Amino acid sequence: MHVAMIGTGYVGLVSGACFADFGHTVTCIDKDAGKIERLKAGGIPIYEPGLDALVARNVEAGRLFFTTEAAEAVKNADAVFIAVGTPSRRGDGHADLSYVYAAAEEIAGLVDGFTVVVTKSTVPVGTGDEIEKIIARVRPDADVAVVSNPEFLREGAAIEDFKRPDRVVVGTDDERARAVMRELYRPLYLNETPIQFTGRRTSELIKYAGNAFLAMKITFINEIADLCEAVGADVQQVARGIGLDGRIGSKFLNAGPGYGGSCFPKDTLALVRTARDANSPVQLIETTVKVNDERKKAMAQKVIKAVDGQDLTGKTIGVLGLTFKPNTDDMRDAPSLDIVPALQAAGASVQAFDPEGHEAKHMLKHVQFKDDPYDVAEGADALLIITEWDEFRALDLDRIKLLMNKPVLVDLRNIYKPDDIRARGFDYTSVGRA
Known part of the structure; x- marks a missing residue:
């Protein structure tokens, strides 16, 4: 055809x-x-x-x-x-x-x-x-x-x-x-x-409903992650425990800094507007949008707390990953677009690397862009993982530690095991884990 x-x-x-x-x-x-x-x-x-x-x-x-x-x-x-x-x-x-x-x-x-x-x-x-x-x-x-x-x-x-x-x-x-x-x-x-x-209208709604549900699932596990931190539980084990239930499923239950990308942010917002126009508000989705926006902005506080708990004046923060997810160059509504400016507003200098985040150079100001993770670690007071590219999963941590001013690792994607990282001498912060 x-x-x-x-x-x-x-x-x-x-x-x-x-x-x-x-x-x-x-x-x-x-x-x-x-x-x-x-x-x-x-x-x-x-x-x-x-x-x-x-x-x-x-x-x-x-x-x-x-x-x-x-x-x-x-x-x-x-x-x-x-x-x-x-x-x-x-x-x-x-x-x-x-x-x-x-x-x-x-x-x-x-x-x-x-x-x-x-x-x-x-x-x-x-x-x-x-x-x-x-x-x-x-x-x-x-x-x-x-x-x-x-x-x-x-x-x-x-x-x-x-x-x-x-x-x-x-x-x-x-x-x-x-x-x-x-x-x-x-x-x-x-x-x-x-x-x-x-029918045509049903098909149009299927797309929005699907994306809204997945966005809601991500936001749910992120809120459970915050609760896990407060009560001393492990969000990864919670996610596995509920994900094995066939009615729930394991996908989209990875805690992190909030969803971004080309679909979820704009589609959830468009569904909210459509529902309001039809006098049939979707309150769960409205809350999902609000919570996700707040979460991305709040992630910088994890870094501040991990470094000294006050502010980041005079500190250098190394950032690994800028795109909204791995294996794409898409920067639309990426969490990094909220997190990096918040770190800078707290007084930090930021140096960063992303394998495909070329557009970030036009979207993030006053950032030093480096050639690899080790350049990012050099002289850093903390290393922050925002996007879980595969090449960040097997870093030479001994080399990283030697390059940094302080061995502080903030892992917003939970790609490392806390005991392993702490055994290497790092002060380690993750999401939803003690």
Whole structure:
């Protein structure tokens, strides 16, 4: 089948490359000429393990193309995917749908024959209805079916998630559209992947409800971690104890500095706004948003307490990890964006390293960026782990200790065992553990 993918960001590029790997002919479209030229030259604008090889393989096979011109690709497409950004709108927290609606207007003027228009972007309930209205206004004669097909990709594992998903959700009542979507995802039938067909509004809500639930689960275990510290319990053992219950499950029960990234912060906020507009408030999610925001800001207090309990004037803090999670270069709503400025406000000088956190250099001011963890440790009064990159899990701790002014380690991801670290002579602070 022929697919046009509007947007070459995280969702669009991964989805387009994976559809091409399924054997479809995919054209990825973006108005950013620089990005398109980079993709044509073999460059990848985001960091996602395995994506460079996947893109190169399908470009070489003649199944994956990149362009700034949508006309030909949309005209020939069986399905046109809208995979543009939906950031939080300034001022009110609603999802900014301006890029989605602009894409719908452009698509309307270009479709030829029956075409399925698919929203892959995360959009609030009712967005598909608005896209339908826009297309009908621009092209009353257009023969289209507007479908919701939310993405469930984890950054750092996106290719695996696309090719071996827990489920595929498709929101449409149009039988012709269902047939097209079944054909697009036909390779997944071989793996017996559940494909759930629902109404369009239900599909749109599934995405938000799923992300909100996971955000709530993270926030829950973080609050339990605080309780563990207060009463002398171990949050990792608590998490294991409840996670073995099949009704709860073990995923997303790792205590830490709070959630960030491209999805959870904006999607929980958008769901809160949607619910308020519908006069059906989601109070659990509202509290989740509030608690998570407060938690990220409070993490700097752990460092202050670990160093001297007062302030950090004249102290140097080494920071390992700046992206919101490992195996991505995504800095959106990363905990580091709250923690590092709070450390600086307390008087600290900050030196940091992240394997892929290049964007941090534009987002964090007055930070000394180092080349590796050992450069970060040199002269530091405390070493702070914010992101659990694998290379931070097996540091030469004896070398680290010799390089530091004081052997103080604050581990916000609990990647080390307290007894092991203390046996090496470190003053060790973690999350939810005595």
